[in-house]
Amino acid sequence: MRKTLFLGLFLLVFAFTGVFAGAKTVIKYAHWNALPSDPYNYVKAFEEKNPDIKVEFMQIPEAEYSQKMRSMAMTGTAPDALCLWEADLADFVRGGWVLGLDDYVKQSAELSLDDFIPAVTQLMKLQGNLYGLPWCFATEIMYYNKDLFDKAGIGYPGMGWTWDNFEDTAKKLTVESDGKVTQWGCDAIGFQGLWYSLAGTFGDKIVDEQGRFSMGSGTKEFLKRWFDLTNTSKAVASPQITTSGVVSADLFMAGKAAMAFNGSWLTSVYKDVKDFAWDIAPLPKSIRNYSTLHTGFFAINAKSEAKDAVWKFIEFRMSDEGQQLINKAYSNPSARLSILKKGYYKVEGPKGPRNWDAIEQTAQFAEWGYVLLPPGLTFDIVKDFNAAILGQVSVDNVVQQAIDKAKEILGEERVAEE
Amino acid sequence: MKGGKAYFFVSPWILGFVLFTGGPILATIALSFTKWDLIGLPAWIGIGNYTRLFRQGSEFWIVLKFTAFYTVFSVSFSVGWALFEAVLLNGKKIRGVNLFSFFYFIPAVVPMVALTFAFQLILHKELGILNYFLSFLGLRETPNWLVEPSVVVWIVVILNIYTFYAGQMILIFDSALKEVPRELYEAAEIDGAGRFIQFLRITLPAISPILLFNMVTATISSLSTSFTLLYPLTAGGPGKVTQAISLDIYHNAFKTFRVGYACAESVILFGIAALVSFLMFVTSKKWVYYEV
Numbered sequence: 001m002r003k004t005l006f007l008g009l010f011l012l013v014f015a016f017t018g019v020f021a022g023a024k025t026v027i028k029y030a031h032w033n034a035l036p037s038d039p040y041n042y043v044k045a046f047e048e049k050n051p052d053i054k055v056e057f058m059q060i061p062e063a064e065y066s067q068k069m070r071s072m073a074m075t076g077t078a079p080d081a082l083c084l085w086e087a088d089l090a091d092f093v094r095g096g097w098v099l100g101l102d103d104y105v106k107q108s109a110e111l112s113l114d115d116f117i118p119a120v121t122q123l124m125k126l127q128g129n130l131y132g133l134p135w136c137f138a139t140e141i142m143y144y145n146k147d148l149f150d151k152a153g154i155g156y157p158g159m160g161w162t163w164d165n166f167e168d169t170a171k172k173l174t175v176e177s178d179g180k181v182t183q184w185g186c187d188a189i190g191f192q193g194l195w196y197s198l199a200g201t202f203g204d205k206i207v208d209e210q211g212r213f214s215m216g217s218g219t220k221e222f223l224k225r226w227f228d229l230t231n232t233s234k235a236v237a238s239p240q241i242t243t244s245g246v247v248s249a250d251l252f253m254a255g256k257a258a259m260a261f262n263g264s265w266l267t268s269v270y271k272d273v274k275d276f277a278w279d280i281a282p283l284p285k286s287i288r289n290y291s292t293l294h295t296g297f298f299a300i301n302a303k304s305e306a307k308d309a310v311w312k313f314i315e316f317r318m319s320d321e322g323q324q325l326i327n328k329a330y331s332n333p334s335a336r337l338s339i340l341k342k343g344y345y346k347v348e349g350p351k352g353p354r355n356w357d358a359i360e361q362t363a364q365f366a367e368w369g370y371v372l373l374p375p376g377l378t379f380d381i382v383k384d385f386n387a388a389i390l391g392q393v394s395v396d397n398v399v400q401q402a403i404d405k406a407k408e409i410l411g412e413e414r415v416a417e418e
Numbered sequence: 419m420k421g422g423k424a425y426f427f428v429s430p431w432i433l434g435f436v437l438f439t440g441g442p443i444l445a446t447i448a449l450s451f452t453k454w455d456l457i458g459l460p461a462w463i464g465i466g467n468y469t470r471l472f473r474q475g476s477e478f479w480i481v482l483k484f485t486a487f488y489t490v491f492s493v494s495f496s497v498g499w500a501l502f503e504a505v506l507l508n509g510k511k512i513r514g515v516n517l518f519s520f521f522y523f524i525p526a527v528v529p530m531v532a533l534t535f536a537f538q539l540i541l542h543k544e545l546g547i548l549n550y551f552l553s554f555l556g557l558r559e560t561p562n563w564l565v566e567p568s569v570v571v572w573i574v575v576i577l578n579i580y581t582f583y584a585g586q587m588i589l590i591f592d593s594a595l596k597e598v599p600r601e602l603y604e605a606a607e608i609d610g611a612g613r614f615i616q617f618l619r620i621t622l623p624a625i626s627p628i629l630l631f632n633m634v635t636a637t638i639s640s641l642s643t644s645f646t647l648l649y650p651l652t653a654g655g656p657g658k659v660t661q662a663i664s665l666d667i668y669h670n671a672f673k674t675f676r677v678g679y680a681c682a683e684s685v686i687l688f689g690i691a692a693l694v695s696f697l698m699f700v701t702s703k704k705w706v707y708y709e710v
Contacts, residue, residue, distance in 0.1 A: 067672040070456040091675075095457040179558060238543055241564040241652050249542045256544065376673025379653075387657035390565055408470075409674050 024054045025309045028079035030069065031296075032062040036329035045325060046316045053309045055081070066375070073097045073301075080304035081313050082132075083296040086123075086371040089132050090211070092299070099300040100129040104311050110319050117335050117363045119293050126211050126372075132297025133318050136332040136345070138264045139362045140197045140291045142284070146277040146352070148173055148183070148258040157259075157281040159361055163201070163225070166259075166284040170235040173258035185235035187257035189226075190250065192382040193292050194261045196370040198222050200290035201283055206369040208416050213373060213406040215399065216418035218287065223388055223395045230389050239386040263294065264359050268331035271349030278352040282362045291366040295335065333359055377409045443688075450681035460678060467682035477658055478666070478683070485663045487571065488644060489694075493636045496578040497587060500632070504591030505617070519592070526585020533580055534651040538564065541573070564652055567659045574648060574660055581647060583639045587632045594628040595621065626706040634698055641691050663687050 035041055035057055043055045058079065060068045066088055072078040073092065084092055092098045105111050113121060113130070117137065124130045142157060149156055152173055157165070170185025189195055200206050204218030229236040237251055252260035253269075255276050261283065270278060283291050298314045300307055316322045320342075323334040327344035334340050340363065346356050370378045381402045388398040406415045450467055452460035471478045503522050507515055525533070540546050541563035549560035564570050578584055602620045611619065622629070645664040648654060654661035654669070661669075663683060671680035 064672070067456070070675075074456060091455070091457050180553075238562050239565055239656075240542060240562075241538065241655060249539055249545045251544060254545060374674045376669055376675070379673065380669070383653070383655040384657050386565065386655060387659075390562075390656060392567060392657060409676065 024052055025306045026054045026056055027081055027304070027306050027309050027313060028056045028058065029081040029083075029313070030058045030060050030079040031083050032060060032065045033330070034059050036325070040325045040329035042317055042322050042325040042329070045321065046313055049316065050309075050312060053306075053312065055313065076303060078301050078303070080301050080306055081310045082299040082301055083135055084132060084299055085296055086294075086368050087374055089297050089299065090127065090372060093127055093129075093131050097302055098131050099302045099304075099307060100131060101133065101300070101311075101314075102130045104314075105130060105133075108315060110315055111336075115336050115338050117293075117337060117340070117366075119363075119366060119368055120335060123368055126209070132299040133314060134295040134335040135298055135317065136295065136323070136326050136330060137335045137363065138294040138332050139359060139366045140191070140193055140261065140283065141264050141358055141362055142281045143252055143260045143262060143266070143270065144279060144281060145252070145255065145258050146279055148276070156279065157284070158355075159282055159358075161281065161284045163284050163286040167225070167229065167235075170229060170259065171233050174233070174235040176234075181234050181237075182256070184237045184251060184257040185259060186229070186237075187251040187260040188230070188237040188239045189261060190240075191262050192379055193263065193294070193370065195382050195385050196378065197283060197290060197292045198226070198261065200292070200367075200369060201286045201288060203287035205416070206290075206292075206367070207372050210416075211372060212414050212416040213377075213403075213410060214416040214418075215402055215406075219402070220395055220399050222286075223385065223398065227389055227391075227395060231391065239389050264362075265330075265332065267353050268347060270352065271347060273349060273351050276351060279355045280353045280358040281355065282358050289365040290369075291362045292369040292371060293363070293366045294371060333363070335363075373406075374409060377406060380405060446681045446684050446688075449678055450685045452678040452681075454677040455675040456677055457675075463678065467679045470679065471682055471686070477661075480658045481661050481663055481666045484571070484659065484661060485641070485644075485690075488575065488660075488662055489637060489640045491572075491575045492578040492640045492644070493633060495575055496581070496584040496640075497629070497632055497636050499579045500584055500587035501591050501629070503588050504595055505621070507588075507592055508595040522588055523585050525580040526582050526588075528580070530581065530646045531650045534577075534647065537577065537651060565656045567656065570652060570656070570660055574652065577647060577651070578640075581639075583636060583643075587636065590628055590632060591625065594625040598624040623707045626702075627708055630698065630702050630706050634695055637694055637698070638691055641687060641694075663690075 029043070035043055038044070043057055047053065047055060066085060069078065069082070069084065069088060070091070073095065078097065082092075082098065084098070089098070105113060111133070113124075116134070120134060144157055146156065154169055154172060157169070166186075173183065173185040174181060175183035189198075196206050199215060199219040199222045202218035202222045204216055205214040208214040226236065230238060237257060240249065250260075251257035252262075253273065264280070267280065282289065298317060300310045300314070304310055317326065318336065320339055323336060323339045324342075324344045326332070327334055327339070328347070331345055331347045333343075333345040340360060343356060345359075348354070384393065384398050384401055387393045388395050393401070403415060449460060451462060451464055453463045453466070454460035470476065506512075507519055507522070512518070540548050543549060543560065543562040543565075546563070548563070552560050561569055563573055598621060602624070603616055606616050606620060642664055644662045645668060648660055648662055648665050649668070652660045654665045664687070667680045667683045667687065670676045670683065
C-alpha cells in the first residue's frame with residue numbers, strides 16, 4: 001500500500017514538473033477584425049518570437065464589440081490583451097478595468113511617447129495617464145476623380161484648399177442633362193464621421209480640451225452651406241439612408257461624383273477602381289484645418305494575471321516589425337511617426353492613390369473629436385443632420401436638438417455652451 | 419414521491435425559465451428604476467426613467483407613434499397578404515401550384531440583412547433600378563424612397579411581406595384552408611352564393627382561430643422583432659421617423675449605454691404587447707368560431 005502511494009505521489013510530481021517545464025503563458029486577445037492571413041499574421045509572428053507565450057485570439061463582430069467588451073469586463077472575463085475604441089477606453093479607465101502604461105513605456109527600449117502623432121499625447125493629457133497605444137490610425141479625407149477634373153480643366157485639390165475652392169469646383173463639376181443631374185460635384189456624406197469633421201473645419205471644437213461635447217455656430221454654418229449645395233445648386237447628391245454610418249451605394253465609385261468625403265480606409269477599396277484615375281487630399285479648410293482620427297488602443301486588462309506577457313505582446317505589435325505587418329494587412333498608417341514615414345500602409349492601385357502626403361498632413365492636425373463620445377449619440381445626431389439637409393427640420397433647430405441630446409445622454413456637465 | 423419525480427423531470431425547464439426568462443424579466447423591471455451605463459453599479463433613480471420617457475417634447479412620443487402605426491399597418495398588411503396568397507394557392511384548377519408555393523415562400527427564407535441591402539440598392543435615388551424604370555416613364559423628379567418621411571413609413575410596412583413570419587403565416591393559412599369542409603362550399607354554391615360571399619361566410623369563420631393566432635403572433639413579432647427589418651434598412655431614420663420601440667431599446671442600451679432607460683422602454687413594450695394580446699383575445703369571443 002505504501003509502495004503504491006509513493007509511486008502515485010512520484011508520478012504526480014513528475015507529471016506536474018513535466019507540465020510546468022513545458023508550460024506556456026496563455027493570454028487572451030480580442031479584436032473586431034479577423035487575424036490577417038500569412039504573411040501578415042502578427043499574432044503568429046509574435047508567438048514565433050516568444051515561444052513561451054501563446055495568444056488565444058477571439059474575434060468579436062464590430063457591431064457588438066463595444067457592448068461585448070463591457071459585459072466581459074464587468075463579469076471579470078475580459079481578455080488579457082484588449083483593443084479598445086476611443087470612447088470605450090475612457091469608460092474602461094473610469095471602471096478601473098485597464099492598467100496605466102506610463103511605466104511600461106518609460107522602461108521600453110522600443111517605444112517613446114515623442115514618436116507618436118500629436119493626438120496620442122493630447123488624449124493622455126485628457127485622461128491623466130497613458131492607458132492605451134494606438135494599433136494604427138485612420139482619418140477622414142477627400143477623394144477626387146482626376147479624370148473629371150482634367151476634363152473640366154480644373155486644378156487638383158491640395159493642402160491649401162478652402163471651402164470656397166471646394167464649393168466653386170463642386171458647382172463647376174456638376175453636369176445636368178435634360179434638367180436632371182447626371183454628374184455631381186460631390187457625393188452625399190456617406191460615413192457619419194464626416195459631418196463632425198466638416199463641421200470642425202468651420203471652427204467648432206466638437207470635443208473640447210476637457211472632453212466636453214462642443215458644437216454650435218460652426219456646425220450651423222456648415223449645415224447651411226451643405227444644404228445650399230444639395231438643394232439650391234444641386235452640386236451635392238441628396239442624402240441616402242445610412243446604416244451604421246455606411247451607405248450601400250457609392251456615387252464616387254460609380255464615377256458619377258467628382259469628389260467625395262470619406263474615411264482613409266476606403267483607399268483599400270477604391271484601389272481596385274480601373275475606370276478612372278483618382279487621388280486623395282486633406283479636407284478643405286474653412287476657419288481651420290480639421291479632421292477626425294480613428295483607432296483602437298492596445299491596452300492591458302487590469303485583472304490579467306499575465307500583465308508582463310501582455311505588455312510584451314503590445315510592445316511587439318507597436319514595434320517596427322509588428323507595425324509593418326499591421327499596416328500592410330489593413331492599409332492603415334502607423335501612429336508612430338518614425339514608422340509612418342516608412343509608408344508601409346501605402347497600397348496603391350493602378351489608378352490611385354498617389355498623394356499619400358494627404359494622410360500624413362491630416363495626421364498633424366486631426367483630433368479624436370467625436371469618437372470620444374458614445375456612438376449612439378453621434379449616430380443619432382447624424383440622422384437629424386440628414387433630416388435637416390432634406391428640409392425636414394431647420395438647421396438652427398437641429399443644432400439645438402443636438403446640444404439637448406448631448407445634455408440628456410452625457411449630462412449637462414459634459415456639454416460646453418458657446 | 420410521484421410528485422417529486424415529476425418535479426425532477428420538469429426541473430430543467432423550470433431552471434431554464436428562471437435563469438433565461440423569468441430572471442431577466444425581473445432584472446429588467448428592477449433596472450428600469452436605475453441609471454446604469456454598464457460601468458460600475460446601477461444607481462437607483464426611482465421612476466426617473468419613466469418621467470423622462472413621458473415628459474413633454476420627449477422623442478419617445480415619436481417612437482411610440484411610429485410603433486403604433488407600424489404595428490397596425492404591418493400586421494394588417496402582412497396577415498392580409500398571407501391570407502390572400504394562401505387563398506390563391508388553394509384555388510381550384512391552378513396548374514403548378516407547388517411552384518407558386520415555392521416562389522411565394524422563398525422571400526421568407528432569404529436573410530433579412532441581405533434583403534434589406536438589396537432594397538437599399540433598388541430604392542437608391544440616383545443608382546436604384548426602381549427610379550431608373552420610373553425615369554423611362556417620363557418621371558423627372560424621382561422620389562428619394564428611403565428618406566422621404568411620408569414614403570419610407572409605407573415602404574417599411576410593405577416590406578413586411580418579405581419577413582419570415584409572413585412566409586410562415588402563408589403556410590399556416592394554407593393548411594387551415596385545406597381543412598375547411600368542401601361540402602360547405604358545395605351547399606353554398608347550390609344556394610347560389612358567389613365566391614366572395616363563400617369566403618366571407620364560410621372561409622373566414624372556419625379559419626378564424628388560425629386568423630386570431632396569426633394576428634397575435636404577427637403583432638408580437640411586429641412589436642419585438644421589427645428590429646431585424648428596420649435596423650439594416652433605415653436605422654430608424656431619417657431623424658426618428660422609422661425608429662420603432664425595439665430599435666430604440668437597442669440604441670439606448672448598446673449604443674448610448676443608457677441601460678436603465680432602455681429597460682424602462684422594455685417594460686413599456688412588454689406592457690403594450692400584453693395589453694394588445696389581451697384585447698385581441700377578449701374581442702375574439704365575438705368573431706372567432708372554434709366549431710364549424
